[in-house]
Amino acid sequence: MCGIAISITLHRAGSAQPNNENKTKPETITNKADHDLESKLNKSLDLLAHRGPDARGIWISHDGTIAHTRLSINDLTPQGNQPLHSPSNQIHAVINGEIYDHDRLRSELAQSDGGYPFHSTSDSELVIALYRRHGSPKFLDHLRGEFALVLYDETTGDVIAARDRFGVKPLFWTVVDDKKLLLASEVKAFLPLGWEAEWDLGAVVDGGWANDHRTSFRGVTKVLPGCWMRVNRRDGEVVHERYWDMEYRDKRELETRTVEEMVLGVRERLTEAIRLRLRADVPVGIYLSGGIDSSLVAGIVTHLVRQQGIKLGNQDATGRICCFTVQFPPESGFDESEIAQRTADFLGVQILKKKMDEAAMAEYFADAVYHCEQPMIDLNAVGKFGLSTVPREQGFKVVLTGEGSDEHFSGYPGFLVDFLRENDHSLPEWPLSKDETLRRSLHQTMTAEMAERISKAGCSSDGLDDCKAYELVNGVGIPAYIARWQIHLGVFAPWVKQRWAGVDPRLVISNAMSPEVTAKMQEKWHSLHTSHYIWTKTMLANIFLSTLGDRTEMAHSIEARPPFLDHVLSDYVNSLPPSVKLGYVPVKQGTSNGDSWWQEPDTARKAFSEKWILREAGKPFITSELYERRKQPYLAPVRYPKDGPLHQKLREICTRDAVDKLGFLDYRAVEEAFERGFGENADVPSLRTLLYIGSWVTLGQRFGVKTASVNDLACESISI
Incomplete structure (x- = not known):
């Protein structure tokens, strides 16, 4: 994991072109302009130092400058430092993140015709080698992992920027004075490079900062997950395209696999995704909550280490598998540290707890906001910010996490509403497929109960009426559920309310889906999968993987690896029928733990087992308590005393x-x-x-x- 800061001069038509023969080499600073630029880049890297405290490097030319600050994970030697350069010194790259299965890829590239002369064991060096062999964007197809990268090809004048398939790693860009392209891992890195911060009120008011390509800052744009961007330095043309996207089975296609085959398919692919993420030259820990996702990760890690002898990072960890968890006040109803402790005891692993009481929330709030660079919709991210101090204090640089499971396996109650909207024709013999009256009745009941539940969560009560937003996405209700987390128009100044009167955040969400995707939503995908897709592109990418992921973890120089967001696993899970993700099991009454708004199951919800197939796949690795337990999201307390x-x-x-x-x-x-x-x-x-x-x-x-x-x-x- 690392920090990236880039400044590239764009030469518009008719402007003077620089002489490439006189470019400044990375190690040579020859004039005052270069000294000034180096000083600015160092200030930019200072603002990203938390992302990479181990090393920094700057490459400067007359055409572009590339800076990188490194958190060393694989190959701890100086050979792994960045920026990276091709053997011809004409292709330059910086990479933030991890590329898995890199030993195999390196071997293949080194042994092929015209094999690449690797000079390190760093996974990042694969980027230039793959680019040289496959070109853009094909080289991205071979990258399995979480990454943001920028590659500058002097031979073509192209700047290539890309993000991983789900957006685990951040990457932003802007243009200053219509002639300077800036890219960075965090927006704050733009400040020393000539960018002046202004609010994008449109994105602030309509929720675009959380639901589309925009941010809270005017002119600052995200490179979207699964996308790559090409900017030609010579004419300034910007092309932003998708190299990968989620796909789901056709809802009219009959399932031919047995349940046993599907369960085994999930178990095998999840185990492989976790195994790949254990590779590191530093210690690897685990974030463990009271839910099935992180507990299953911990269980499989324990199995791989103790039963198969696989190393956990650079350690033979059979005697020290270490987990970390948040401990909220027990009286709040949101504390899951005790069940996390029981899971750790069952697995025979160490668990360290971070106490996050109200005083800690207050202490960390402003710093968490600064690192996240976007509004806090709740205090969950502040708790995660505090938790991430612990592994670093204990000498860990890498942790495995459970993000992404709910989006693939239907963990949130809002998905149940959309699941019940239509029949699952792929499994015609399953109970709800045969009883249309029962399905419709459950859908009506669950719709009403969900409206009540999210109101208790402190969300807006708007968005229940029909609108164009629903037509675009085939009637699913998830845009309304997401939009309710946005702030109400009533808090804004009169001139803002007048300008954005009638703005509909639900439409912002639906419009963020491409025409090609909305066509699939209307004609091909089951409503549940449409709901999964929308949530993944909005809440997961822009909030959960940011404020609950990279930004609060990297604030303390912690690299998080979410195996549920392995795209090979994802592709398989997305091919499964909806009914194996939300299992209809009316005779099985899940347990209720605590008294928070989420934890008391609804009448209709009692008949379903969220993430049913994941529970079956993970059963050998978890406690019976977790196997039976209903979904409990990670949530911070929501009520606090006056004058506290x-x-x-x-x-x-x-x-x-x-x-x-x-x-x-x-x-x-x-x-x-x-x-x-x-x-x-x-x-x-x-x-x-x-x-x-x-x-x-x-x-x-x-x-x-x-x-x-x-x-x-x-x-x-x-x-x-």
């Missing part, structure tokens, strides 16, 4: 002067939120409002964001 540490912290952040400095909020909404957001009868939506506002204030101050005004309206993005 968190209340005081948000009061300290959200002053009138600070809120007015933003320029786009109505301070009366802040006062109302403080009145209702804390205390015995705390209103959860009000706390959520304060978390949003506290996030914007923090980002505005730390990034020096220009105050927004009505004069900016002509520049703002708006989704129609």
Whole structure:
């Protein structure tokens, strides 16, 4: 894992072209301009130092500059440092992330005709070798892992940027003064390179920062997951295309595999995905919660290490498999540390706990926002930020995590509503396939109960009526469920409310799907799979893998590896029928643990086993308690006392002067939120409002964001 900062000069038509023969070599700085640029790049890397504290490198030419800060995981020697250069010194690259199965790929590339002369054992060196052999974008097909990369080919003038298939690793870009292309792992790295921060109010108001290519900052764009971008330095043309996407079975296709075959298929591919992620030249740990996903990862790791003798990172870990978990106050109803302890005891592994009480939440809040660079929709990310301090303190650089399982195996209740929308014709003999009346009745009941449940979570009550957004995605309700996590228009200043009156975040979500994909949603995919796809492209990519993933982990120089997001596993799971993911098992009453809004199962939900096939595949590796237990998402507490540490912290952040400095909020909404957001009868939506506002204030101050005004309206993005 690493940090990337790039500055490339774009030469528009008619502008003078530089003399490539006079380019500055990586190790040579020859003039004041180069010295100034090196100084700026070092400042940019200073802002990314948490992503790579072990080494840094800068390559400078008259055409482009590439900088990299390294967290050494594979090949700890200086030979693994970046930027990387081709043997001809005409192709230059920086890579953030991990490429798995790299030993096999290196062997194949070294032994092929015109074999590549590798000079390290780093997985990152494969990028240039594969690019030379296959070209772009074909070389990306051979990369299995989590990565963001930038490659500069001087022979063509092309800058190639790409992200992994699910967006585990971040990559942003912008253009300054219409002539300088900037790319970086985090937006803050742009600040020393001539970029000045301004709000993208369109993305802030309509939720585009979380649901499409935009960010909270004007002109700053994400390279989307599974996509690659080509920028030609000579004419400035930008092409952004997809090299991989999720695909699902045709809902009219009959399933021919037996249940046993499908269960074994999941088990084999998940085990292989985990095995590949154990390879490292540093210690590897595990994030363990009280749910089946991380527990199954821990169980399979234990099996591989103790039964098959596979090394856990650079250690023979048979005596020390180490897990890490968050410990919330037991009285909150959100603490899962005890069940995590029972899982660790069952596996015979060590577990270390991070106590995250209200004081810790208050202490970490602002720093978590700064590293995430986007609003906090809850305090889950703050808890994860605190947790990530522990493995680093214990000498671990790598952890395995459970992200991505819910998106593949239907872990969230919202998926159940869309599952029940239509019949699963691939399994005509299954109970719900044969009883249309029962399915319709369950769908009606679950729809009503889900509306009540998400209101208890502090989400907006808007979005229940029909709209064009549903037509685009074949009627599934997941856009409304996602949109309810966005802040209400009522908190904004009058001129903002007037400009964006009638904006519909649900439509933003649906419009973020390509026409090719929406055609599949309407004609080919089952409603459940449409729901999976939308959630994966929005909430997973832009929130969970960011605030609950890379950004809070890398803030403490921790590389996380999510085996459930292995694309080989994903392709297989996406080929499975909907009914094996949400199993209809009415005689099996799942247990309820705790008293949070999520943990009391709905009437209709009691008849289903979420992630049914994953439970069956993972049964040999987990406790019976976890096998029987209902889905329990990782959640931080949502109610706090008046005048407590968190209340005081948000009061300290959200002053009138600070809120007015933003320029786009109505301070009366802040006062109302403080009145209702804390205390015995705390209103959860009000706390959520304060978390949003506290996030914007923090980002505005730390990034020096220009105050927004009505004069900016002509520049703002708006989704129609």
